[in-house]
Amino acid sequence: MKFLLIEDHALYRRGLRFLLEQLPGEHQFLESDTCEDAFSKALVEQDIDLILLDLALPGMTGLDGLLRLRGLCPKTPIVLLSANENARLIVDGMRRGAQGFIPKSSSPEVMTAALQLILAGGTYVPLEGVMPGTPSPNESRSLTKRQREVLALIAQDYSNKEIATQLGMRVNTVRVHVAAILDALNVDNRVDAARKAAVLGLESDAG
Template identity: 35%
Template sequence: MITTAPLDGPAVNKAGSPRLLIVEDHPLFRAALIGVIGAEFPEAEVLQATSIDGALDIVAARDGLDLILLDLSMPGTTGLLGAYRVRAAAPRSALVIVSAHDDSRIIGSAIALGISGYIPKSTPKSELARLLRNILEGGISLPTRFRDAAAARKGQADTRELIQRLGQLTSQQLRVLDMICRGLQNKHIAYELDISVTTVKVHVSEILRKLDVRSRTEAIIALSQLDFGKHDHAPTTPARGDDS
């Protein structure tokens, strides 16, 4: 069951048609979301991305996104780090996590990011339409049991300090950090970003300094707080800081 509540401040939706971004790599669920939005908001502009980097490209190119619907299980990112990157790039847009995951720690950490909603993928279409309208009108929608649950508060407390440290990173450093957590070596990161290995090493050094960790492996462990409290996405071989 989902419950809704008003937020302080003005409504998210401005005069005119809403502009929404769907960040979802599964074509069937993406089509289902588009169908719900089209039926409830026939004048809405719906943009689509199938990766975090694609979503960030759209955010950079388009002003005035009212609502971003984001699946947690996206390629090219780990856990909630992708959601954090989108949140940092679009702080004025309502961010809603739409996920198959239903875990207290995940939702608690997501709340700490300042999301406007956490909606299970199993939500019926009619209920989903109502929740989206509430969020566009300035509300917040969370599973009922997490509104004031101790588990949610603990997730927020555990994540808050890490989020403050992540706030010191540039967008490029966040992208490099995401690649580190995926187990990519410096030479692979350099290739993906079309920059030199030396530049990657500079980014890595700054990332470690700002996160107050001594190695890439410690950074991955620290980021596990945004990765569902697990190490599922840690590299299978030790991550080294001096690879080339």
């Protein structure tokens, strides 16, 4: 497997390599300490299996780098690494196309398990950093198709009026759906609903 490690601290890159070398198979590593260098490598290397991107890089924010890398490597999983575990940062990263967010404070065991999950086609976020409590995979099944569409637009910061226009509904009907969504997800407000939508993978259901 081919990995692209984008991290400006050589010691941390070495630690990442050590963890990845424990995974089954033969591995090749590409390393960059800036986003610009990573872009150059991504243009040449078209068969990268996984990208690990530090969000605190010199010269460019990691989220901007994520958007560029997503364009260069549309099918390659991108994992964000950060010492900042702010919930909004996690949600923003997942909305922009990341397949995972791994805090730098994670233990080697947690990081290895997260990387294995992502390589198997899953997504990983530190649930305790996004929502209080761990959401059940079955929570999304309690929402109707229409409620999932409303939730997807809530996750994109649409107002009730904008949702009504987008889905061809009355504003009062949207309010009823929003109340039902908050109840079904066991959250108190739209911000927490949007965070849980990201965790459950519902933020793109509106198409």
